[in-house]
Amino acid sequence: MKISLHGFGSxxxxxxxxxxxxxxxxxxxxxxxxxxxxxxxxxxxELVILLSSCAFxxxxxxxxxxxxxxxxxxxxxxxxxxxG
Amino acid sequence: MFYHRCVVAxxxxxxxxxxxEIGIDGQAKLAAAKVLCVGCGGLAASVLPYLVxxxxxxxxxxxxxxxxxxxxxxxILFTEQQLGEYKAKxxxxxxxxxxxxxQINWDLSRFNLETGLPIVAGYDLVLxxxxxxxxxxxxxxxxxxxxxxxxxxxxxGWDGQVALFSLQNREQPCYKCWQIKAPQATASCSVxxxxxxxxxxxxxxxxxxxxxxxxxxxxxxxxLFIFDLWTLExxxxxxxxxxxxxxxxxxxxxxxxxPLLNWAQLxxxxxxxxxxxxxxxxxxxxxxxxxxxITIGRLIAQAPQLFTLEQTLVIYCNQQSLSLLAVENLxxxxxxxxxxxxxxQAAIQQIQQQQ
Ligand SMILES: [Zn+2]
Numbered sequence: 021m022k023i024s025l026h027g028f029g030s031x032x033x034x035x036x037x038x039x040x041x042x043x044x045x046x047x048x049x050x051x052x053x054x055x056x057x058x059x060x061x062x063x064x065x066e067l068v069i070l071l072s073s074c075a076f077x078x079x080x081x082x083x084x085x086x087x088x089x090x091x092x093x094x095x096x097x098x099x100x101x102x103x104g
Numbered sequence: 105m106f107y108h109r110c111v112v113a114x115x116x117x118x119x120x121x122x123x124x125e126i127g128i129d130g131q132a133k134l135a136a137a138k139v140l141c142v143g144c145g146g147l148a149a150s151v152l153p154y155l156v157x158x159x160x161x162x163x164x165x166x167x168x169x170x171x172x173x174x175x176x177x178x179x180i181l182f183t184e185q186q187l188g189e190y191k192a193k194x195x196x197x198x199x200x201x202x203x204x205x206x207q208i209n210w211d212l213s214r215f216n217l218e219t220g221l222p223i224v225a226g227y228d229l230v231l232x233x234x235x236x237x238x239x240x241x242x243x244x245x246x247x248x249x250x251x252x253x254x255x256x257x258x259x260x261g262w263d264g265q266v267a268l269f270s271l272q273n274r275e276q277p278c279y280k281c282w283q284i285k286a287p288q289a290t291a292s293c294s295v296x297x298x299x300x301x302x303x304x305x306x307x308x309x310x311x312x313x314x315x316x317x318x319x320x321x322x323x324x325x326x327x328l329f330i331f332d333l334w335t336l337e338x339x340x341x342x343x344x345x346x347x348x349x350x351x352x353x354x355x356x357x358x359x360x361x362x363p364l365l366n367w368a369q370l371x372x373x374x375x376x377x378x379x380x381x382x383x384x385x386x387x388x389x390x391x392x393x394x395x396x397x398i399t400i401g402r403l404i405a406q407a408p409q410l411f412t413l414e415q416t417l418v419i420y421c422n423q424q425s426l427s428l429l430a431v432e433n434l435x436x437x438x439x440x441x442x443x444x445x446x447x448x449q450a451a452i453q454q455i456q457q458q459q
Contacts, residue, residue: 028332028339029263073285081342082282082328096339098330100283101258101265103298104147104235 023050023089027097030070034097044090047076047083073100116203117159130319131159137318138162140224142215142243143233144169144191146178146300147257150307151231151314153181156199158315162207163199164227166215167192178259178300215239220246229317230254231310237283244279247271248351253317253325257310262299262334264306267343268313270325277326281346285436302333363431365418365442367451376416379403381430382448392420392451400426404433411439420444420451 021041027034039057055071058064075098076083082098089095120126126134137160141148144167155163169191171182179191186194192210199208213219216238224230224246232243232254240256247254248271256279257266270276309329316324328341370376378395380387387397398410403419411417417439419427427443434441444451 028330028337029261032332032335073283075282075284077328077341079339081344084344084346085284096341098265098328098341099263100237100285101260101263102235102237102240103258103260104143104145104233104303 021090022092024094025054025097026094028099029101030099031067031074031097033064033067041089044088046085047087047089048085050089050095051076051085070099071097074098116205120158125319125321133319134159134315135161137229138164138227139229139231139314139318140164140166140227141231141233142166142239143235144195144210145175145233145235146180146298146303147233147259147307147310148191148195148231149179149181150304151233151257151310152195152199153202154308154311155231155314156203156206156208158311159203160206160315160318162209164223165192165196165208165210166213166223167195167210168212168214178298178303180300180304215242217242217245221249224250224252227252229314231314232256233310240279240283244269244351248278253322255310255313255317257306259298259303259306261297262302262332264302264309264331264333265328266306266309266313267328268317268322268325270317270322272322275345277343277345278349278351280351281349282328282343284346299333302331305331305333363428363435363441363443364445366445367454370418370444373416373418375414376418377411378418378444379420380448381419381421381426386422386448390452392448392455395420400430403430407434407437407439413439415440417441418444420447422449423447 022038023041024038025034051071055068059068077096077098078093114121117131121128121131139155139160141152141163144165152163170188171186171191171194173187176182181198182194190212192212196208196210199206215223220242230243230247230252232240234240243254247269251271253268253270255266255268258264269278271278313324326343328343329338331338378392380391380395380397381400381403384397391397403410417434419430419441421427423446427447431441431443
């Protein structure tokens with residue numbers, strides 16, 4: 021199963037990044053996995069922190085932390101935005 | 105005179121009266137509507153002229169900030185001559201000029217959990233034109249409590265987000281269902297910058313959603329609209345209620361009740377655990393009666409093992425900044441946690457005064 025990423029805004033750098041998994045995992049587990057993977061990549065340290073308050077969405081809806089990712093899919097990464 | 109006013113009104117709103125979604129009935133709904141706008145910065149400058157132009161009956165502007173030069177790249181209704189003046193006051197005057205038939209009020213009150221409920225109760229809809237997470241949460245809390253719709257909007261850099269939360273019943277999602285964790289400081293305009301054009305597009309969507317809600321149309325509610333003005337992408341996502349979101353229960357406890365308690369209030373609490381999170385050396389030099397010592401690292405990492413939902417946790421450090429951080433984390437886990445107001449030093453003073 022392949023999960024590909026499409027980041028918006030401050031998470032734009034994640035576009036095109038993808039990961040292969042052999043077993044299904046929840047959004048919560050995927051977030052933790054992604055943070056671990058990015059933390060060893062140079063230049064991604066700020067994104068690792070931001071990721072903890074990002075939401076993940078498929079192309080239709082924002083996913084809850086318990087949603088099971090069990091097929092090839094694109095995940096949109098929606099960063100926190102708090103200005104006006 | 106009445107006939108004259110009707111003719112003038114018909115001329116002013118002619119272009120929207122012919123819209124089948126508005127018409128005479130819709131215009132009457134707009135004229136009867138009362139809207140609260142929290143924040144008078146860039147978003148307000150974009151959304152309010154459209155609501156005023158459309159003939160919304162009454163609008164209250166809340167903001168205690170003054171106009172500064174660094175605001176002008178996006179807060180496009182203000183001028184250099186108005187630097188130092190109150191945003192709410194200047195905006196009210198400007199909007200009244202635009203359409204004198206709309207009742208525009210302004211106030212310098214800060215909107216928060218304590219002040220918010222009685223204010224929101226008097227309005228049909230709340231516009232979130234604030235620029236910080238705490239205010240957005242306070243709006244969400246008050247609107248969820250009172251079942252009032254609100255239009256969330258946020259802008260940062262080239263990006264914008266907007267959503268209408270209908271909150272007509274407890275099954276509908278709220279802001280906190282989706283924005284689970286507090287955004288970091290980098291998610292604010294003062295840190296990461298903001299493009300005026302991004303504010304404007306979000307403001308236009310916010311105005312459309314607000315007008316739709318006032319007309320009674322919630323077809324676009326509970327969807328998150330996202331814009332990236334750099335790549336010119338836009339997308340929308342359905343939002344769902346999170347089952348464990350604290351905003352929907354009968355027991356809207358912990359998370360957004362006032363987190364500060366004074367030493368004297370502790371006597372009235374049952375099942376209390378008073379926790380000192382200062383360093384071990386500070387603890388050994390002296391601590392409050394009946395307190396226990398737990399380092400902040402252990403407190404956050406082992407909270408589920410250390411505490412139960414029935415306990416009332418009161419946390420103190422030297423002042424209160426570290427305890428606020430600890431309490432935020434504990435409340436995120438659903439625990440009833442409070443900060444001892446003023447920390448160890450203030451409590452010691454209160455104890456000495458009592459003696
Ligand atoms: Zn909720």
